[in-house]
Amino acid sequence: MGEVKLKRRDFLKIGGITCLSTLFTPLNNLVPFISFAEAAESEAKYSITKKIPQVCARACECDCAYNVVVGVDKATGIERGITIEGRPEDPVSRGKYCIKALGFVDGMYNPDRLLVALKRTNPKRGVDQDPGWVTISSDEALDEIIEKMKKHKREEMVFASPGDPYSNRLCRSLGVRRSDQRTECFGTHYYLNALMVTNPPNKYYSSTYTVTHSIWGFDYSDTKYMLWFGFDSFSKCGKAGILNHIAEGKRKGTKIVGFNPLRTPMADGLMDEWYPIKPGTDLAVTLAMIKIMLDKKIYNEKFVKNYTDSASLIDAETRLHITNSDGKWMAWCTEHKRMEPIETCDAPALDGGPFTVTVDGKDVQAMPVLQLLKENVKDCTSEWAAKISDVPADVITRVTREFAEAAPNVCIPNLKRDPAGPNYANSWRLMHTINILHALTGSFDHDGGVLFLHDVKIPWLEDVDPPAKPYPPLPEKAPDFRHEFPVTEEIYQKKDFSAPGHYGMIGYGLYKTDMTKVVVFKGPHRGLAALIQPQMTEKALEKMDLVWDWDLYLDDIVYWSDYVLPAPHQFEESKLDLRQYYPKYPCLVAGEPVQKAPGDCIGWGTIAKRIGLALAPEYWTTDGSSDPDKVIEGNMNDAALKAVGVAENTEEFLTEQNGIWIDKKPYENYKTIREIGYGRPNGRVRLYIDEFVKVSHEPLPKWAERWTSSEGEYKYSLLITRAAWHMHADPNFINNEALNVVSEKNYIDCVWISPGAGKKLGLSEGDSVVLETNPKYMEELPRPVKAKVHITNRIARNDCVLLFHGIGHRSKWLKHGRWGYRDGDLIPQKNPEVSKPHDPTGMGWVEDVYVKIKKA
Amino acid sequence: MGKYAILLDTRFCTGCNTCFYKCVQENRLHESANQGYARTMVLIRDKGLFHHRCMHCEEPSCVATCPSGAFAKTPEGIVLYDSQPCLGCKSCVIACPFNIPQWDMKKKEVIKCTMCAHRVLKGKQPACVEVCPTDALEFGLYEEITGKAKQIAAENKLNIYGLEENGGTSVIILTKEDPIAIGYPEVSKSATKARGPKTIVGTAAVAALAYAGIKKYTERRAEIEGKKDE
Amino acid sequence: MAGLQTSWGWLIAVYLFLAGIAAGAYICAFVSWSKFRGDNLISRVGIFLAAPCLGLSILFLFFDIDRPAQFMNAFFRPHSSMISVGTWVLTIFFVICAIQWLKCVLAREKTISESNLVWFVGFIFAVLAAFYTGVLLWEMRGIPFWNTILIPLLFLASALSTGIGAVLIGATVYRSLKKDAGVDAINLHYLYKMDLALICIEAAILFVYLLVMGLSSQPAAVNSVQTLLTGSLAPVFWILFIVVGLVLPFYFEWSLYSKGISKHLSSTIAASCLLIGGLTLRYLILSAGTFSTFKLLL
Ligand SMILES: Nc1nc2c(c(=O)[nH]1)N[C@H]1C(S)=C(S)[C@@H](COP(=O)(O)OP(=O)(O)OC[C@H]3O[C@@H](n4cnc5c(=O)[nH]c(N)nc54)[C@H](O)[C@@H]3O)O[C@H]1N2
Ligand SMILES: Nc1nc2c(c(=O)[nH]1)N[C@H]1C(S)=C(S)[C@@H](COP(=O)(O)OP(=O)(O)OC[C@H]3O[C@@H](n4cnc5c(=O)[nH]c(N)nc54)[C@H](O)[C@@H]3O)O[C@H]1N2
Ligand code: SF4
Ligand code: SF4
Ligand code: SF4
Ligand code: SF4
Ligand code: SF4
Ligand SMILES: [Mo]
DSSP, rough: OOOOOOOOHHHHHHHHHHHHHHHHHHGGGOBBBBOOOGGGSSSSSSSEEEEEEOOOOOOOTOEEEEEEEEEEEEETTTTEEEEEEEEOOOOOTTTTTOHHHHHHHHHOOOTOOSSSEEEESSSOOOOOOOOOEEEEOOOHHHHHHHHHHTTOOOOGEEOOOOHHHHHHHHHHHHEEEOSSSTSSSGGGGGGGGTTTTOOOOHHHHOOHHSSOOOEEEEEEOOSSSSEEEEEEEEGGGGHHHHHHHHHHHHTTTTTEEOOSSBOOHHHHOOEEEOOOTTTHHHHHHHHHHHHHHHOOOOOOOOHHHHHHHBEEEETTTSSOOOBBSOBBBEETTTTTTTTTTTTOOOOOSSSSSOOOEETTTTEEEEEEEEHHHHHHTTTOHHHHHHHHOOHHHHHHHHHHHHHHHHHTTTEEOOOOSSSSSSTTTHHHHHHHHHHHHHHHTTBBBBBBBBEOOOOOOOOOHHHSSSSSSOOOOOOOOOTTGGGOOOOHHHHIIIIOOTTTOHHHHHHHHHHHHHHOEEEEESSSGGGTTTOOHHHHHHHHHHHEEEEEEEEEEEGGGGOOOEEEEOOOOOOGGGGGEEOOOSSEEEEEEEEESSSOOOTTTTOHHHHHHHHHHOGGGGTBTTTTSSSSSGBOOOOOOHHHHHHHSSOOSSHHHHHTTTEEEOOOOOOOTTSHHHTTTTTTTTOOOOOSSSSHTTOOOOOOOOOOOOSSOOOOTTOOOEEEEOOOOOOOTTTHHHHHHHHHHHHHHHHTTEEEHHHHHHTTTTOTTTOOOOOOEEEOOOOSSOOOOEEEEEOOOBBBOEEEEEEEOOOOOOTOOOSSOOOOOOOGSSOOOOOHHHTTTSSSSOOOOOOOOOEEEEEE | OEEEEEEEEEEGGOOOOOHHHHHHHHTTOOHHHTTTOOOEEEEETTTTTHHHHHHOBBOOOHHOOSSOOOEOOOOOEEEEEETTOOOOOOOHHHHTTTTTEEEETTTTEEEEEOOTTTHHTTTTTOOHHHHHHTTTEEEEEEEEHHHHHHHHHHTOEEEEEEESGGBBEEEEEESSHHHHHHHHOOOSSSOOOOOOOHHHHHHHHHHHHHHHHHHHHHHHHHHHHHHHOO | OOOOOSOOHHHHHHHHHHHHHHHHHHHHHHHHHHTTTTHHHHHHHHHHHHHHHHHHHHHHHEEEHHHHHGGTTTHHHTTHHHHHHHHHHHHHHHHHHHHHHHHHHSOSSSSSOOOOHHHHHHHHHHHHHHHHHHHHTTTTTOOOOGTTTHHHHHHHHHHHHHHHHHHHHHHHHHHHHHHGOOOOOOOHHHHHHHHHHHHHHHHHHHHHHHHHHHHHHHHHHHHHHHHHHHHHHHHHHIIIIIIIIIHHHHHHHHHEEEEEHHHHHHHHHHHHHHHHHHHHHHHHHHHOOOOOOTTTOO
């Protein structure tokens, strides 16, 4: 082959052509366009067969109404609950719902759901013991349980159960104590099985002094100014039922100032100002706020005079409200210079004194409540509070002024576990100050402020099927020591048997006393295992004669149970719900079963009736006989609908009104506050709590340190919250792999510390650490917690550490419950003697834990 | 049908991930989600929230990089994936400047948002938008959404992400913090314009020159050597 | 914290590596063909190696894709994407190599006689193939570490170098099998020289590349550099790539070249080192490719 000499011309030619082709090839327009309708996924992946109205239960207090969409999944051809669809007509959810509601849908089909009853054959209980389960029919299991229960005295049994109507009736009829920590917590939560009325607005259970029982909601959409004391938790991040209102308010210009050592996404986006307050010191800020309002007289005098006990006189000696023979509070009339009933006094003194008045013929010195309050807070300056809380003094002063200016369209929302909830030692005091601030601003029972439920009356089981004769007395002593706390014992015994128990102490009671032999766990309430210092409860359960559980899954508690009865899923039951967490309009919502409970599932109502009929038949039959044919029917849904005058029965309500009733009349300010006898007996808010005086506590809030303090290496204050997509330790979520993935990607399986603390401890991201509780406060059975750290500036302080609640799991029957650490392991069970001086209600329990962090 | 866009105002986002799980249920993606693949997921990070979701670029890199035509852009502004022709080369995974497409190893397909084409076709909003408890997500016509985004951003001194990134996208994100500080990728304003194929043609030209050069050079050497030999 | 890039794993590294060798060997063959004005050992070895390497390379691509049944789709839209362009480039290149291979091996011709046109097209496609392996990465916007023209340049240099390595081994094997090939020893020296230059060029590009990326405003690129230099890939980078892949071959080739000798052993060691280095480089660049969102996604 001859060689062709490449000529200069060819050279240029080749180069040129190639270069030109670069320019001309249509490479710039590579994007293939297809028309939209040609999309590979132009059809839904499922076809809808029906939509079942439901109400969200046991995931938060909002109780969103929605439809569960049932359809055929095209990929599998199986008909099942697919997803949720919002109901825009519902004034609470307004067409929204959250990830937990969606999780519940898939929870129905969780392959690890318990569908048969199980009985233990290995008598040894414990997490390292194989229970040797044998299956048994639910009927038989119940028979055996009843036989065993018959052998025990009522003093030897305790129901770890929320105070739903059936549990209440069962315990009362058997004369057995019931103990839990959060009956009041939410709506349907407790009525899953009994499926009846939810969220009874118990009028007597006043929030003023129990600090836990919220009988109100907050008008998030119309409020102008909100203060959030730890309200912006990760738990709140998912609460669709309130978030949609907060968002609306925010778009209209609500100002939000938040205090939380943790900066959550709610702080990022929704807050105008955020202060990383020192844990446990919110009380100092609110006390300073009260002082500023009183000193500058920027409170709502009209409201204070007309709707509170501020002008009522307190006897300097007894330290109780002075009342006349009618039980009415008395005020000092500045015109007539004498004591007059508060209701008829035209010019009651709010301050000044002491006034000398005659009570029962004796001269006593008396002062109005507001004056006492002033004296109580006289040293609580902004500067003082700033030093304690690390919130700048000028901020406290300015925020107080702005808050007062925006009144009465202001509020300090607080739900269950944020610092004004029952879980922190000083919560009751904080809640008290918040109530006072709501009173001073006149935002109670006012739109834009704190909303009360108007005009809905809901009967309970006791009203529908009154017991044929008075219930037997309860055992004198409670394993949760409630009997040692008269403030709550009185409510429980006399006013509201559904009142929360002293869960902070039940483990201690079971472990330290020998009074209990039988423990009944009613799910949804695996509580004891996920709660505080479960190790103490576990140890105690080992020695019991009988432990049984009614649950949806085989989770940790069953390692100590002799029988487990399979429970239906909340979507497999009907409900009637009265929503009081956004009670702007009176409203009732009903839910229908989405499907029949599979397997051998047995409802709580059925269980309660069976046990009741066997052990205390006279309370479970309509005529007090023992005739099983006369067993009480107990349809509270129908009774409730009738009482409100909405429908004859649930069937009619569902078919004719689509299961939703809203009374959309405008909110009438200051109506319920009188009607419900809030702060009895005068339909006034009580700032001054006589009950506390009787148990040697302060009737008006005063600054107090936390119970425990930071000491040496034990200097990290424990903060707890939950991921928006996990609900406590509920396996509906913990056992959902997709949600676990989200958790992992968001470091929810880690403990969170600040970069500053991380540096001091020589830790870097992902290191393993061990957390230990100060042994001074956890003398017995400590169980250090091991986890990886996530170092994040979302923890804004170097003196705390954040744990996520509920992620710890040990049950080997849950395929996806794969994580180890449990916040509760670090929180000591309470000794009632230790509690009493700090807490008149005995209900503070998750609070005040200081831990040591060390590299593992 | 017009051109659509999604507005995400992160001020209202709480990181609840309801959008994530709704997408999973609506599109029946449980199995993929169990392995960590999602069409949208919100990650809570130090400086803010990061939404991992397809931006529906005006000139999508995924489309430009996909050899099989599995990716396509529609006039509605939506970028769609069709698993049928896909080779599984995973170029799209690496090519997307926002790191969006994920390769589901079990299903052997790309996980990527369709902007719920099946719902939009029926006049509904995308599932994740509809479900957002705070309406942090909003769906609408492109012009309206971008107009609104600019207005909100100006009024509230917010950053806009997506308007110009990668040549503009149909998902507009408003943030308080600098989006790059939150962790959103710093993406050049210009789109991927098939830089590669063009380069190849250019290279061919250069190679041709090199060929000629080598030839000339060796010929010259031979000549010189030939002369030397003489 | 940021894991290694795995969407394109070792199969792709081998794919890029083998394509590079094929291209390098071919270019080597061509240059020798021009230089020696016709048939010579190097050209023959180059041609002998190019086609199989390329075939293997494509096979590795085929193994990597997860839906091989759809492989043909890569051909249907020729300039839709880099992969398509590359598939065509490699295919055409393969056809040419195959023709020359067949002629050289099956036809048992003593010489590889070939038209200039074939060499021309072959050469262009060889360069394209070598360059393509880098452009492919350059295209990938999700990985800032790759977003530079230096990548194709680096890969081109490395392709040539590994091509030389492969040819060296081939030639050595050939020579040890057929003792009559002694004359060609001198030719190898020119390969050593070329490769010494290439190693220097490669090192220089790498230096500039890492410098640019290390100072980049993209945290992902900086992270990539860190992963390479001090992170989880550092041992591989320093030992397998820098020492084994660059320093050792340079040392051996330099000593062979400067002493004007050609020892089988040193030559083979040098060449093997080149190959190890080349494969390692591909693997390192791929694995260290941190995604832009690495700080966010686990
Ligand atoms: N996703 C989800 N939602 C839920 C639940 C769930 O498990 N998961 N649970 C439901 C139930 S039962 C409840 S009770 C509620 C609980 O919901 P929340 O009442 O919101 O309770 P936590 O999540 O524990 O949040 C407590 C917050 O207080 C902050 N904090 C701690 N100590 C202090 C302090 O001293 N001062 C201040 N200012 N802040 C402090 C913590 O940082 C945290 O942000 O949520 C309900 N909603
Ligand atoms: N350490 C620590 N302990 C805590 C808290 C904390 O923050 N830290 N928080 C406390 C608070 S505020 C609360 S409210 C309690 C909550 O404590 P629990 O109410 O005990 O909550 P979970 O652990 O989620 O248990 C719920 C149970 O209900 C079952 N369940 C779920 N859905 C259904 C259903 O549809 N039907 C039926 N029948 N069962 C169902 C689940 O299987 C699960 O066993 O925990 C308290 N404990
Ligand atoms: S916000 Fe979520 S968990 Fe709470 S009631 Fe509504 S849907 Fe249920
Ligand atoms: S649903 Fe809305 S608020 Fe929740 S994470 Fe998604 S965008 Fe944010
Ligand atoms: S974000 Fe990525 S996947 Fe989505 S259209 Fe743009 S390039 Fe494609
Ligand atoms: S993996 Fe991605 S780039 Fe490759 S063919 Fe499939 S869609 Fe296209
Ligand atoms: S638009 Fe549809 S497909 Fe895309 S993330 Fe939202 S729900 Fe998923
Ligand atoms: Mo709770």
